Amino acid sequence: MAEPRILMLSPNLKDWTCPALYYEQQAILNALPGSVIYGPGFQYNTNYVPDIIREIFGNDKPDFLLCYVNERRLLGEPLDDCIVRKYNLQGEMRIFPLGLDKVNVPKIAWINDFWGCSPQEWDRILLGNGFQFALATCCPPFTREAVFLRFFSQQVRSTVRFIPWPRAMSPIIYRDYGLEKVYDVTLLGALHPEGFYPLRNRMHRVFAAQSELRYFYQQHPGYRYTGCENALVGDRYARVINQSRIFATCTSVYRIPIMKVYEALACRSLLLSNAPCGAEFLGLVDGDTFAAVDEHNFLAKARWYLANPDELARVSSNGMHLFQTRHTVDKRAEEFREILSSLLEGREPGSYAALFTREQAVALDRSASWWEIRRVPIPSKMVNRSSYTRAVRRILSGLKKRLLKLGRVLQARD
Structure with a gap:
């Protein structure tokens, strides 16, 4: 089977304070020939995803679309001011990408700072744009289940396959320079x-x-x-x-x-x-x-x-x-290629993807402790009473069902 071809959406972050994503993206391009990265600082003639696919692939389409763009941008907010200034973006080109929901391509969201959005915003980002997968540093086993439940709704967890994805670094920058320990x-x-x-x-x-x-x-x-x-x-x-x-x-x-x-x-x-x-x-x-x-x-x-x-x-x-x-970017790119190949062939992926399945994500509701979820810190600007209320109702509903079941068991014994 041919190597998967992916379209990555991202601004060029090579000169960013921390350029880890740039080197991760370059490693993926090397591991997956025929893949392309598109966005400010790379090829960037349009911000509309259907037009991007036509520009790059003609009448064909990629096997996957991987979106590295910051999650706030997927709520319609313009790109960071420093990106806008560096690449002299004007008008609508400051908003990238647009039209993710208009393309029928398996879409993968790259998620890191999950605390930057409320559960309702994550619903809009992931469900509204039709993401089927998420490469996430934010899901079990690399964070507590209560943290994951606090930020991602049951609908998201049953719709989007979260793939645990630890960070990786480039040995071009991060290595033993042989310097004296001062x-x-x-x-x-x-x-x-x-x-x-x-x-x-x-x-x-x-x-x-x-x-x-x-x-x-x-x-x-x-x-x-x-x-x-x-x-x-x-x-x-x-x-x-x-x-x-x-x-x-x-x-x-x-x-x-x-x-x-x-x-x-x-x-x-x-x-x-x-x-x-x-x-x-x-x-x-x-x-x-x-x-x-x-x-x-x-x-x-x-x-x-x-x-x-x-x-x-x-x-x-x-x-x-x-x-x-x-934990180098090249090693992570190899693992990513194997995961994508498995998904294309209809096989259950291995590597880090095997550590947290969709079934496990959905089942978390049944084992959740409201007290543990409630204790998870959340930035004050994102506090949303309605999300708390829904979570309380969900857990109380589950408790009610268990009590009713226990009552029937005890009645049968009598």
């Missing part, structure tokens, strides 16, 4: 005072107060296109990690395997973090490929590894090997 501990990125990274906040406060540690911290430069300014991005960012014995981070309030997990592994720095959901499926083993910590023991563990350099070197080397064998 920092004991490094922590980079946003701290979010509202509590999105609670452990990272605590780590920063504690490490900064340890006068005997050579501690380096720099805040996130913001998501944007970078020019010639001396921002700590790209290989400059990777080199700092490579110069660090320990790289400290956390997995956010949602316990997801964020990009920094792979960045630390790739640059041969000891990853010091709480374990993300699904760590075992990623090869993350405490004391072997990373150091698992919590808010109580991270300082003691950091000091122990610094006092035992052979162990620190062993775990750091194991982590780098894990990255090189399982």
